[in-house]
Amino acid sequence: MPKYNRTFDLTLNDIELLEAALRVVERDLSLGREGARALLPAAQGEDHTSDIVELLGRLHNQKEFYRPNNGPYVSG
Template identity: 45%
Template sequence: MPSFNRRFDLSIADVELIEEALRARGRELCRMRRALSDDTPADLESIRVVEQDQRTGEELLGRLHDQKIFYRPKAETYVSG
């Protein structure tokens, strides 16, 4: 049985593209959610699916963010902004 590839060679540009695609997908899901009505029973299942998809995308964005290493200068005092 084949095994999973555990090493990925992605550039910073690749990661930025993935993040932007996830954000665009999140905006589209938000528009879909706003178009559905809480009052219609037929829409309730669709709302649940859309919200679960939104949550999954946001969790993935969070995991990507947590893996980043943010650098600060060590030789001088760091001033934000």
């Protein structure tokens, strides 16, 4: 039986592309386009939208945003 690859060699551009593709599929599912549903694997509850939103959230939470080390951070 094959095993999952636990190490990934993804660039930031790869992750941005994945996020964009997930957003397109999420949009198509919310608009009721059945072509997007055919691309997805069979889910237990068939609720792909919430799975996609949760995955996008996990990707977002793994990002490290810029914070300067010296001096206070002032946004805007």
